[in-house]
Amino acid sequence: MLSNQVKTAALLGLLSGLLVLGSYALMGNEQGLIFGLILAAASSLSSWYFSDRAALMAYRARPMERQEDPELYDMVARLCDRAEIPMPKLFTVPTQTPNAFATGRDPNNAAVAVTQGLKKLLTPEELEGVLAHELTHVKNRDTLTQAVAGTIGGAITFVGRILTFGALYGPVTRDNRQGANPLGLLFLVVLAPLSAGLIQMAISRTREFAADIGSAEITQNPLALASALEKLEAMGKQIPMNGNPAFSPLLIVNPLNAKGLQALFRTHPPTEERIARLQEMAQQKQRTPVLA
Template sequence: MNYFRTALLLAGLTALFMGVGYLIGGGTGAVIALVIAAATNLFAYWNSDRMVLSMYGAHEVDRQSAPELYDLVAELASRVGIPMPRVFLIDEAQPNAFATGRNPQNAAVAVTVGIMQQLSREELAGVIAHELAHIRNHDTLLMTITATIAGAISMLAQFGMFFGGHRNNNSGPGIIGTIAMMILAPFGAMLVQMAISRTREYAADNLGARICGQPMWLASALSKIENAAHQLPNMEAERNPATAHMFIINPLSGHGVDNLFATHPSTANRIAALQQLAAELGAQGGVASPATTGYPPRSPWGGASGTRGPWG
C-alpha cells in the first residue's frame, strides 16, 4: 500500500510539473517538464534524505559524541524491530524532530538542540518512538520525496514567472495565465504535502506510544513542542515550507491560522487520542501495562522506569 501511495503521489507531481511546463512553453514545455519530473523523481528517491538533512545543517552523532541520545534511539529501534537508524543533531533552538530515508535500512532520525534542552528523557523517548514509527510504516519515503519535489514545483513556477512564458501561439500565457501560475503552483505544492494523509501522524502517535509503553510521555512532549514552536521561529523551515510536514509538530510560525490546509492534525486532537489510548491500555497517570502494549516494561534508556530529568 505504501508503494502504491508513493506511485500515486509521484504521478500527481508529474502531472503538476507538466501543467506548469505547458503554461511556460506549450507542448514542448510540457515534454521538457516531463523529463525534468522523471529525473527529479529518480533523484529524490535516492538523495532527498541527504538533501533535507543538509538543508537544516544536521550533523551526524554517535555513541561517543551523544551517548544518551544514541543509546535511546538504539534501544527503541531494537524494541520496534528495525535497523538502527543514523542519528543527527540540528543546531536549532525550536524543539522539533523528524525522520527521513527511503526505507528502514537507509533511515535517519534528526532532533534539534532545542528538543534536547527542553524535554525530559521520557518525553524525548516518546518523540523518538514516534519518528521510529514513521520509519517502520515507510512514511519517510513519502515525506522526503514530497519535500523535495514540492520545492521543485515552486521553483519551476518561479522560473516561469521570471521567464515570462512562451506558447506556440502568439499571445503566450499572458497576464491571466502568469498570475494563475503564480497562485496555483504554490497551492499545488501545498496540496502535495496534504496528499500524505494526516492520519499518518495519528498512526505514528499510536505506534510510538506503544513502542515506549507510555502514551502520556508523547502527549506531554507534543504539548511542550507546540507551545515552544509558537515562540521560537525555525527560520530554515520558514524558508523551506515544503518540508514542514516532515516534523513532528508544524515548525512554521503561521500554522495555527489555517486548519483547513494544515499539514498536521490539531495537537489537541492528537493529545486527546493519546489520552484515549492510555485509558484503553489500562493506564493510570499515563503508565501503560506491558501486557497491553506488547512491549517489555524496561526503561528505554536503561534507568528506572518513570524517572524524569533534563538532559545534562
C-alpha cells in the same frame, strides 16, 4: 496502514500530474507534456538521492557518536529492536528549540536528528515517545515521501516562474501565437502552486497521525508522547526554530501558530487533536482486559 499508503500514493500522483498538466497547458503541445514528465522524474530521483543530506544541512546537524550521549544512543537502539528496523545514524542540531526529525530514503539509509533543547526539556519516557515517532517515520518510509512531495511541489513553482517568463518571448502555443496560453499561465502561476501546497499539507498530516500511532505501539505508552507534544508545542512558540521552511514537514511539531484560513497550510495536524487521539488510545488500552 494500507489506506494511508494508498492515500499517500494518490496524493503524490496528483502532485506529479499537476506538474505534467501545467507544463502541457502552458506550452500547448506535446513538448510541454514531455518536459513535465521529465521534470517530475528528475525531481523524484534527485529527492531520493539527496533529501537526507539537504535536510541535515538545512538545520546544521552534526553526527553524534555513542560516547557523546550513551543514554540516548542506547535508547534509540532499544526502540529499533522493538520496531524491527536497523539503527539509524544519529545527529544533533545545535539549537535550544526542542524538536526532532527523521530523514533518509529507506530504513537502511536513515538518520534521526534531535535538538539540544529536546534532550533538556523532556523526561526519558517523553523522549522515548518522540524517538519512537521518528522511527515510525523511518519504518513507514515517510521521510522519502515527504522529500519527493516537497521537491515536486518546488518544481511546480519553478516551472511556473521560468516558463512564464520564457513564454512571453516565443511562439509556444499550438497555433504559434506570440506569448503563452493565458489559462496555462494562470494554472502554473496561481492554481498549481496553491494546489501543490495543499496536497503536501495533506500528505504531512496523514503521516503524522500514523507516526503517533506507531510511537504508541512501540513504547506502549501513548500518554508519554502526548505529554511531549504538549511541551514541544508550548516551548516551540517561545523559541522558534530557524531553518529552511521547505523542511518543516519533517519536524515532529511545527512551531508556527496558524488559525482560520492559515490553518489550511499547516504542515502538521493541530497538536491538540494529536494529543486527544493519544489520550483516547490510552483510555482504550486501560479498558482492554489483559489476557493471562
